[in-house]
Amino acid sequence: DAGVTQSPTHLIKTRGQQVTLRCSPKSGHDTVSWYQQALGQGPQFIFQYYEEEERQRGNFPDRFSGHQFPNYSSELNVNALLLGDSALYLCASSLAEAEYEQYFGPGTRLTVT
Amino acid sequence: KQEVTQIPAALSVPEGENLVLNCSFTDSAIYNLQWFRQDPGKGLTSLLLIQSSQREQTSGRLNASLDKSSGRSTLYIAASQPGDSATYLCAVGSDRGSTLGRLYFGRGTQLTVWP
Numbered sequence: 001d002a003g004v005t006q007s008p009t010h011l012i013k014t015r016g017q018q019v020t021l022r023c024s025p026k027s028g029h030d031t032v033s034w035y036q037q038a039l040g041q042g043p044q045f046i047f048q049y050y051e052e053e054e055r056q057r058g059n060f061p062d063r064f065s066g067h068q069f070p071n072y073s074s075e076l077n078v079n080a081l082l083l084g085d086s087a088l089y090l091c092a093s094s095l096a097e098a099e100y101e102q103y104f105g106p107g108t109r110l111t112v113t
Numbered sequence: 114k115q116e117v118t119q120i121p122a123a124l125s126v127p128e129g130e131n132l133v134l135n136c137s138f139t140d141s142a143i144y145n146l147q148w149f150r151q152d153p154g155k156g157l158t159s160l161l162l163i164q165s166s167q168r169e170q171t172s173g174r175l176n177a178s179l180d181k182s183s184g185r186s187t188l189y190i191a192a193s194q195p196g197d198s199a200t201y202l203c204a205v206g207s208d209r210g211s212t213l214g215r216l217y218f219g220r221g222t223q224l225t226v227w228p
Contacts, residue, residue: 035216042117042202042218043157056215090156094214102216104149106156 002027004093004105012111013081021076021108025093031055032074033102034066035090043090049074050096078110086112115140115212119203119219126226128195134188134222136203144206144214146179148188151200151221160201161188165208193226200224 005024013019025032031050035043045058049068068074072093078085088109092102116139126132136146145164149157161170161177163186169178176189190197200221207215 033216035218040220042204042220043216045215045217048215056212058215088154092216101162103159104157109154 004091004103006089006091006105006108008108009106010109010111012113015081015083015112017081018077018079019081019110021078021089021091021110023074023076023091023093023105025072025074025091026103029093029095029103030072031094031096032068032072033092033094034074034076035092036060037088037090037107038084039087046076081112083112086110115143115205115207115217117203117205117217117219119201119222121222122220123223124225126193126224128193128226128228130193130226132190132193132224134190134201134203134224136186136188136219138184138186138205138217140207140209141181141184142208143181144208146177146186147204147206147216148175148177148186149202149204151202153200157202190224193224195226195228197226198224 007022033048034046037043047057052068063079065077088107090107091105094102120135147162148160163179174191179186202221203219204216
């Protein structure tokens with residue numbers, strides 16, 4: 001049973017560019033949440049997708065957007081990258097009726113130069 | 114807004130010691146509390162999940178307790194080993210309507226166990 005997968009593993013971008021990160025949920029899961037973890041900090045909630053719609057959003061600017069596909073996979077898009085966007089981006093999946101049991105992927109390390 | 118605090122921020126101990134990591138949270142409207150392990154540069158591995166109606170959970174050498182009314186949880190690690198070296202994160206799942214199911218994390222305790 002495949003767990004949560006994320007791609008790419010690492011990414012280096014220049015300030016002002018745009019980036020897309022991808023997540024495939026654990027088999028059978030229908031809800032995907034994204035978290036940002038800056039160095040030395042705990043993960044911070046970005047948003048959550050269910051049934052292809054954003055169900056909740058944390059305190060992040062509109063430069064952060066997402067999408068969920070019919071197969072439940074998800075993308076996180078960040079526009080106009082800032083140096084402060086450098087972080088580990090974690091994807092977590094869960095079942096809508098058991099949304100509190102979240103399973104995390106290995107993360108994508110984004111470096112903005 | 115839920116605030117999660119972990120003490121200590123870092124801990125360095127010799128192999129074999131029993132350890133206690135502390136976590137506190139400000140809003141008692143939680144659905145559950147989860148302890149995670151994170152190795153450097155890696156994702157999160159769930160260690161223990163305690164539902165809000167439970168008092169503790171055990172897995173091997175790990176025991177986690179929850180006192181929801183006082184907003185506290187402890188993770189007890191028995192007979193520590195060098196392989197336990199990692200950052201331990203505490204996360205609470207919100208039970209409030211607008212943030213239902215969202216996880217709030219502490220900054221973690223960085224544990225080093227030396228031989």
